[in-house]
Amino acid sequence: MTFFEDITTSNAISQLERILLDIEKRWKIHITIHDHKGLLCLPDGHHILPHRNVHQNICCRWKARQPDVHSRCLAHCKTGAIRLLTENPVPTQTICWRFLTEVIVPIHRGREHVATFFGGTFRLPDSQLPERGEPQDDEYWRLYRTLPEWSDSCGNEISLLLQMVGAGFLQIANRLYEEYLNQSGRAGHIRRFINYYANTDTRLKDLAKYLGLSESRTSHLLKQTFGCSFHHLLNQQRIRHAKSLLYSRNLSMQEIAEQVGFSNEFYFNRIFKKIERVPPGILRRQILNPPHE
Structure with a gap:
């Protein structure tokens, strides 16, 4: 995808967001991205698209202000939609409990499901809607009527579009991380080692053996090059990885801890x-439940 070629680490956040905004404007949709494996995180731990994990259409924004309603919505996106893709890992239409429908597209790295792109949101045709909702839902139904109506042809086009965009995002994410890891010299060797072994019980002696140096010389080299100890560098990488996993609604804090290398x-x-x-639980709440205007 040629429009990804000019994206670098320094401009990734602004450029990728611009691409999504252009697509949304042209297709009159909202794109939401659930990043399950830190796909869209830069090497320094910053997420490329920090606000794309929350649905921003007018109906979802209305529901986010209703605590009881919002919890059911989160359950739908966290479990219902992902379960559909687990059972049948291909682009599909999903309908939430408040009759909003959209396309969900799984993005895979090899066989691993690393992200889900949501494209929508649409209202169902009148023939598929239930009778009038409760009186207290009048405002919701008024907003609902302003959404474009779903059609299979439009859904198919959006599905193909999101598959191409997802493939492009995967390509740029892989390239940016490769650039980070492929630095020359011993600094690059150390980064590659830490990145590869951070989620294991690796120790200073293992890095020393990898570099062909003594432990004392390796410790001195780390402080000279990075200004910190081996364990601090290792924990930085683990926390960097953990921050990216906080964007996933599907992992418990214990599961995140284990995945990044903590016992x-x-x-x-x-x-x-x-x-x-800041504790990871508080940061996760800030990420997954940003304030709505």
Whole structure:
């Protein structure tokens, strides 16, 4: 996809957001991205599209202000839509419990489901709608009527579009990370080692063996090159990875801790707060439930 070729680490956030905004304007849709594996995180831990994990259409924004309603919506996106793709990992139409419909497209890296793109949102044709909702839902139904009506032909076009966009995003994410890891010299070797082994029980002696140096020489090299110890560098990488996983609604905090290399959730929370100055649970709530205007 040629329009991704000029994207670099320094402009990725603005450029990829611009691409999505252009697509949304042309197709009159909203695109939401659930990043399950940190696909869209830069090497420094910053997410490329930090606000794309929340549905922004007018009906979903209305529901987000209703706590009881919002919890059911989160359950639908977190479990219902993802379960559909687990059972049948191809682009499909999904209909939520408030009759909003959209296209969901799984993005795979090899056989691994790394992200889900949502494209919509549409209202159902009148023939598929139930009778009038309760009186307190008048405002919701008024907003609902302003949405474009779903059609299979439009859904198929959006499905193809999101598959191409997802493939492009995967391509640029892989390229940016390769550029980060392929630095020359010992700094590059150390980054590659830390990146590859951060989720294991690796130790300073393992890095020393990899570099062909003594442990004391390796420790001195780390402080000289990165200004920190081996364990601090290792924990930085683990927390960087953990921050990217906080964007996924499908992982518990214990599962995130285990995936990034911590033996238990308590120690993970302590190290995360030490590095990021905020507990992971609070940061996750800020990410997944940003304030709505």
